[in-house]
Amino acid sequence: MANSSLLLTQKIIDTILASPHQKITFSDYMNLCLYSYPYGYYNSEEISIGFEGDFFTSPTLGEDFGELLAKQLAQFWEILDKPSPFYLVEMGAGEGNLSLTIIKHLQQNYAHIYPHLQYIIVEASPTLRKKQTELLQKHLSSLAKVKWCSLEEIEDNSIRGVFFSNELVDAFPVNIVEKRNNQLKEVYVTYNPQQGFVEVVDDLSTDKIREYLATLNVDLTGEEYPDNYRTEVNLKAIDWLETISRKIRQGYLLTIDYGYTAEKYYHPQRFRGTLKCYYRHRHHDNPYVNIGCQDITCHVNFSAIQIYGEKWGLQTLAYTSQALFLMDLGLGERLAKLSEREIGVGEAIQRRYQLHQLINPEGLGGFRVLLQAKNLTDFQKSQPLQGFQHLRPWDYKPRILE
């Protein structure tokens, strides 16, 4: 085991032993594995997203994803009546590829918007913040348009613009629950010197879990759920949403990630939940190995994001798949142009492969794209959106779609 992994394991053991009843929630365990400084997965010096890392994301497959997304962001600026400053707040920016592409693309192709741009990066990992800064410094003539801060540091009711993220919410630590003897229980992590980390099941750590499931109209103690049914509850996503809703004066929240509606998420047949670990492009479901060296993630419950968003004034405007979203924004034309271009065969094949990956329904193309908005006028809401042409927002019913 790498030294950093040993040190992180010891830190988790110490935390467990210092806790009441020597147990911590799975959410606390996952938080330590991913975000503990300096050895948590997202803080380690070895963290790498893309071909050389443990998993791919859309921005690591070239510039197409960011450029097409920039086209949608540019349209939001028009609909919002050309605000200045126009805030783009990217949350969970990884290695900074998406930020770089969007900023460069707006500078080169939207010269009328660029002067108004203020790009904010909200990034939990100091290691990744450093990588982002280095990347942007290397490729941009100045960092004047970019600022890093926490969500809390953004003034309430101040943002006219767009909050957006790609594969952020799936990285939030989750609580795990189980049905045991017709009761709802929670999974905790303990430590035993002979067996290592051991799960135990006990009463819920917080009433918020019951409230969350009730809000989604899900009763896991119902008879359709088998005993030992296990799933996750993403309370961090709800806190995150509430914070964003306070920050927006007028604008959008765009969330791109893998996930399901509540109906699919909590389907009785999905009896071991959605938790997955990624280690060198392979996935498995054991979060107690490769500590600090593997990603741990869960699908996003998009119904929860919609329903809680509505409570805080974030109205759902559209919900689609990444494949449709990118096709609507012009990915098909990019594919067609490849055969006209005078580029080498090798390069053309590589680009075609990357574009296909972005829309592959079995992979990134099957990701969901959720658009919510706050304080838009009826006229603004009724504007047809370039990335959502296959939907008519006004008759869209997100909770039953899919």
Ligand SMILES: C[S@@+](CC[C@H](N)C(=O)[O-])C[C@H]1O[C@@H](n2cnc3c(N)ncnc32)[C@H](O)[C@@H]1O
């Ligand atoms: C799966 S990676 C995705 C990175 C990037 N968006 C991409 O698509 O390549 C998740 C990112 O979210 C960041 N993150 C996780 N929780 C966060 C939080 N609460 N606030 C800000 N960033 C967070 C991680 O450090 C990491 O940069």
